């Protein structure tokens with residue numbers, strides 16, 4: 001099996017199945033997220049199924065719970081008062097008082113009301129249907145150009161040459177980052193998100209800290225430039241946030257004072273911009289990569305999509321369900337609470353296994369099967385509740401254009417070597433995926 005120097009694992013390992021129910025039960029009862037092997041990273045679904053069937057509210061050695069049933073995950077997501085998103089307690093052991101701690105604890109996603117509500121409101125105008133419609137032609141032009149280049153490239157790396165190029169370009173535009181300055185963005189993003197893995201090596205931590213420092217310094221310089229020296233176009237997010245923090249500074253009589261309730265301090269502004277790039281980048285890259293991988297593994301589905309291009313919308317939902325690019329969510333009990341009849345004291349930490357919930361037969365008929373016309377398909381790939389992904393419409397649009405156009409343009413999409421998985425638990429996708437297109 002091919003393994004990458006970046007900790008990746010080969011993409012085509014055969015499915016490890018459990019021989020009998022006793023073996024599945026033992027695997028479920030002994031499951032520890034902090035001690036998973038490479039077979040799990042390549043294909044976690046048999047283990048998720050064993051957990052769902054034998055121990056769906058699974059207590060792990062560190063006292064946290066691992067939830068694999070759809071309805072339990074939804075119950076947690078929908079009870080924001082009972083289940084907190086605030087991660088200050090959780091990030092301290094791995095991040096200390098480093099910049100990684102400052103970054104992740106300032107992102108809206110890892111906060112509760114009222115801070116979360118305030119930032120979420122500020123971001124909303126950038127994600128309206130109107131704002132997104134304005135981006136669509138840009139996505140189409142970009143995808144056409146990438147596919148023109150792909151036509152002459154042999155082999156073609158699905159990730160480097162296509163999937164990763166799309167979101168980085170769009171978020172770069174939305175943040176007003178000049179094109180010539182975008183090269184480090186992907187590396188920063190991978191390093192910062194890599195630091196969210198359950199087990200963190202000193203090298204991963206160091207890479208993450210350095211990436212936050214470099215990215216923060218870069219953005220601090222960018223927001224101080226006059227708008228004419230930022231990328232022009234749909235820079236809505238940055239303009240909105242800069243305006244919000246400028247208002248704060250004016251009201252406060254200068255930078256450095258504590259922020260008012262409706263506005264953003266400079267650190268809040270910078271960290272939420274960093275978060276936007278991270279939130280919208282690797283996840284969308286992986287959605288495009290995972291979607292094409294599913295079509296490579298199911299050529300009849302690719303054939304059907306070519307014949308019925310209108311299926312692209314349900315197809316993308318099915319890719320999100322079956323190979324969710326974000327596999328895990330987390331919450332902490334804000335008070336003594338019971339979940340599925342299990343009493344949990346305040347402070348209990350839970351892992352929401354999105355990848356497992358999305359294959360729960362109680363919610364999805366024949367859940368292991370790829371059905372590109374599946375409807376309804378209320379998957380949890382974007383979570384649900386007050387923290388549901390703010391960028392879901394953008395991600396959907398990018399994936400529909402990218403995957404729809406690639407499939408329409410090439411009659412044959414075949415592997416040209418061993419794909420290499422990212423080798424991570426939380427973010428599921430490929431680092432490299434050589435393809436032959438004709």
Ligand code: HEM
Nearest residue numbers: 108109279280283284287329381382383387389390391395
């Ligand atoms: C396939 C692509 C994507 C996936 C699978 C995804 C998944 C998620 C998930 C699961 C959450 C909830 C996290 C939690 O509360 O536990 C989330 C939140 C978020 N996502 Fe996405 N996301 C994607 C793309 C994007 C894009 C393109 C953007 C923006 C450019 C974005 C911006 C956000 C923001 C701002 C939040 C925080 C929402 C809040 O806390 O209120 N995401 N995303």
